[in-house]
Amino acid sequence: MSDSKQHPDKECGGSFIESVAELLPEGGNLNMCLTCGACSAGCPATGLEDMDPRKFLRLAALGMDEEITTTPWVWMCTMCQRCTYVCPMQINIPQLVYQARQAWPREDRPKGIINSCDVALRNPGHSAMGASSEDFKFVVEDVLEEVQSEQEGMEKLKVPFDELGKTYYLNQNSREPVTEPDEMVPLWKIMNIGTGEDWTYGSNGWAAENYCMFAADDESWEKIVRTKVKAVEDLGAKIWLNTE
Amino acid sequence: MQKFGIEPKFEIESIIRLYARWVREGVLKVNSDWNVNNVKFTVQDPCQLVRKGYGDAVADELRYVIKKVVGEENFIDTWPNKSNNYCCGGGGGSLQAGYPEARRYYGKIKNEQIVKTGAPYVIAPCHNCHSQIHDLSEYYGAGYHVVHLWTLIALSLGILGENEREYLGEDLRNCGL
Numbered sequence A: 001m002s003d004s005k006q007h008p009d010k011e012c013g014g015s016f017i018e019s020v021a022e023l024l025p026e027g028g029n030l031n032m033c034l035t036c037g038a039c040s041a042g043c044p045a046t047g048l049e050d051m052d053p054r055k056f057l058r059l060a061a062l063g064m065d066e067e068i069t070t071t072p073w074v075w076m077c078t079m080c081q082r083c084t085y086v087c088p089m090q091i092n093i094p095q096l097v098y099q100a101r102q103a104w105p106r107e108d109r110p111k112g113i114i115n116s117c118d119v120a121l122r123n124p125g126h127s128a129m130g131a132s133s134e135d136f137k138f139v140v141e142d143v144l145e146e147v148q149s150e151q152e153g154m155e156k157l158k159v160p161f162d163e164l165g166k167t168y169y170l171n172q173n174s175r176e177p178v179t180e181p182d183e184m185v186p187l188w189k190i191m192n193i194g195t196g197e198d199w200t201y202g203s204n205g206w207a208a209e210n211y212c213m214f215a216a217d218d219e220s221w222e223k224i225v226r227t228k229v230k231a232v233e234d235l236g237a238k239i240w241l242n243t244e
Numbered sequence B: 001m002q003k004f005g006i007e008p009k010f011e012i013e014s015i016i017r018l019y020a021r022w023v024r025e026g027v028l029k030v031n032s033d034w035n036v037n038n039v040k041f042t043v044q045d046p047c048q049l050v051r052k053g054y055g056d057a058v059a060d061e062l063r064y065v066i067k068k069v070v071g072e073e074n075f076i077d078t079w080p081n082k083s084n085n086y087c088c089g090g091g092g093g094s095l096q097a098g099y100p101e102a103r104r105y106y107g108k109i110k111n112e113q114i115v116k117t118g119a120p121y122v123i124a125p126c127h128n129c130h131s132q133i134h135d136l137s138e139y140y141g142a143g144y145h146v147v148h149l150w151t152l153i154a155l156s157l158g159i160l161g162e163n164e165r166e167y168l169g170e171d172l173r174n175c176g177l
């Protein structure tokens, strides 16, 4: 938010699309559109809010910044990059969408996304569902005990926590510990077989999700990424493993 | 990370690629013997993993694992697929964006792709995809089941516990117990 380039100031002659082009290598090819429509034809968000990717790009190219930076369509596009993938010029429309999200005052951005970002910022695990590291650890131990006592052959099942020098640091989406903890168990079993128990969860930065990124809140996004990186490095893990 | 100029002292990996390696190396001894009724499965290619991640290579790894686990003849691909597949509509924060109607309109094409395969199960190896496709199945009334890949791997290995079957249909609830 501190980057003035992201706030087009018409009086200084800068349009929104120019400010975005400045941020991208080769200007993101934003001015190379052939108007072929391949992007829109294959975009599931085409038609929502009377918008589609080609039109969005076109409006931006025409300097219709007001429309670009206020249409709620930018929150309906999932930034999936299919448009870029099929575009003969590989035009980076999702990047334009991201910057348009950023042009929204933070308090006007979708509350669900902003709240998830804010909640994550408030706990060291960065769980968007607000699960503390203690909660996470408690749930894991609770489920583990039950599996050990009730499943044949699983008496010695282990779930390494905050262990130093393991190869893998495993990320965990908060959804499981918070709403369906039993779903973690198959993953543990597979990890133990696959790695020979050479993995660990961590109490810091354990939550896999990052809504600050979707909120287009660069500062918070960076903060979360940095905590997670530090958490993995502090445990001396060699590989940061995503479950997806 | 690149965006923030961070150079971590570790590598980043996706478990999907590890599954494939472990299956190939015989560490995960999966097979499709359990699937005696030839239950059919299709898959969602998570944008984050495939188009925005490791490309078609990981989409192939994903299919390699699935075919080993459910049986080659029991996997039915969607069209289009891999890097060219459609987003399910659950990405980019849309599940929390507060526009559920738009999200479901977006997901209509994904729902139709799945219905066209005729498979009663969709493997969704991503949390957002899982939530979104589960919702699409209910909303559009198609009733297909949405499962994580770990559920099927564990099922194939004979180590899937009774409480770990939330997303399986009645037909597989007791399979291998």
Ligand code: SF4
Residues within 6 Å of the ligand: A039, A042, A043, A044, A045, A046, A052, A053, A076, A077, A078, A079, A080, A081, A082, A083, A084, A093, A094, A097, B087
């Ligand atoms: S990134 Fe947005 S505009 Fe591009 S195809 Fe995906 S949803 Fe459509």
Ligand code: SF4
Residues within 6 Å of the ligand: A032, A033, A034, A035, A036, A037, A038, A039, A040, A053, A054, A057, A083, A086, A087, A088, A089, A090, A091
């Ligand atoms: S696919 Fe690319 S070139 Fe074609 S209309 Fe869309 S942005 Fe323009």
